[in-house]
Amino acid sequence: MDHPGSGRLAHAPDDHPPIPRARVGVVLVNLGTPDATDYWSMRRYLSEFLSDKRVVDYPSWKWQPLLQLIILSRRPFKSGEAYRGIWNTEKDESPLLTITRNQTRKVAEGLEERYGDQVMVDFAMRYGNPSTDSVLKRLQAAGCERILFFPLYPQYASPTTATANDHAFRTLMKLKWQPAIRTVPAYFEHPRYVEALANSVREAYDAAETPPEVLVASYHGVPKRFLMEGDPYHCQCQKTTRLLREALGWEKDKIQTAFQSQFGPEEWVGPATVEHVAELARQGRKHIAVVSPAFSADCVETLEEIQEEIRDAFLEAGGETFTYVPCLNDREDHVAALLAIIHNELGGWV
Structure with missing residues (x-):
């Protein structure tokens, strides 16, 4: 680049279209959340979750009829009731979404303090919104040529860590220009x-x-x-x-x-x-x-x-x-732990 934020490539002709300055992206990823507690919102969420082969790995011909015709005719009512009991009514969202947003804000502040505006931070959900696909594409469009993908699961499991990573790479499969990507390993012993x-x-x-x-x-x-x-x-x-x-x-x-x-x-x-x-x-x-x-x-x-x-x-x-x-949520020592892990995994990138 000619200089940070210029939007022009060094030695590029004057008529070259502007491009965003190259940066590094960090994505915090959690399981997911329904958009609301009504039947159809719960059904969409549960269908996406329970159709994941990492979660339920039975053959589709056996599992999908059972899921779509029987389980999803009843379970959204029960799950919706459970979510209504814990719903953040002030923000009209699940506590998981509220907490993950707060974690992301504090991590972003910590990274900005150390790296300035070299690093962009966002969060995504494996199921529901904001979707992994939309967040990765948004970061790429903003100039993130390298992305650190951080599933927030201390212990590795195929129905959590692996499916989050699977979904990230499925997004990359659709991109003409893929960003370089790193995935954060389990951190239970950090x-x-x-x-x-x-x-x-x-x-x-x-x-x-x-x-x-x-x-x-x-x-x-x-x-x-x-x-x-x-x-x-x-x-x-x-x-x-x-x-x-x-x-x-x-x-x-x-x-x-x-x-x-x-x-x-x-x-x-x-x-x-x-x-x-x-x-x-x-x-x-x-x-x-x-x-x-x-x-x-x-x-x-x-x-x-x-x-x-x-x-x-x-x-x-x-x-x-x-x-x-309570879970570690956005308490300061937890954020400090996440920042320490991120600093280590960004080695050589910033």
Whole structure:
């Protein structure tokens, strides 16, 4: 370029059309959100989500009739009710969208402080809006010849990290001029992430009226078959729990691992959180806490499933106090962890 922001290539003729100055893009990516809680908005969202072969890998001839004719005739009503219970009515959007936007703003501020206007930051969703396709194309049009694609999943799993990356590369397949792209790997063992997680637990325990006897680390479940087929998610979840315990300086019996959100007939990794917390109550553990290390932002699985369904299962089985440890969301130590990861992954680009 002649000089930053000039819109002209060095040595280009005067009549050369202006082009944006080359920059680097960073895209934070989360799972997704429906646009609204009504039946058709929920149906569109759930159809996109449950039609993803990374999420449900049954043959289409078997799965799609069941999904479109039976599951999606009923499930949007139930899911819509769950979303309405947690909906951000002020902004008319899901909490996941609100939180991801806040995370993006703070990350952008941190990157601007270090790199000036060399780096553009945006966020996208794998399902719903803003779509991965639209965001990648917008960044390319703005001059981002290199893009760092950051799925906000601390532990790698094929139904989360892999499908987010798949979708990014599907967008590239449609572009005549592809930007160079890097994908951020799982960061469950990054010291800054573990530190932020431990800080969030300490703060929740300090604020609890009755100290919890056990902390349950509840991760989103996956079919056990995925583990047998080489998906590292289950192992990375177990290691996350261990690293968190070590950061807290606790004995082994003070923190336990469980998995939530199971559906379908096949065997899933376990134990199931909803059953596990009830069993803890029956064993005499009357005061527990639950943390969700696999979620970078609070969402329907944490705000509705954990704080309602799982909490109720514990109390109905004889538990007395249930403490929920919020996701890391846009707290400063979490943003600092994301920035540290991004700085490392941008090596050689800025």
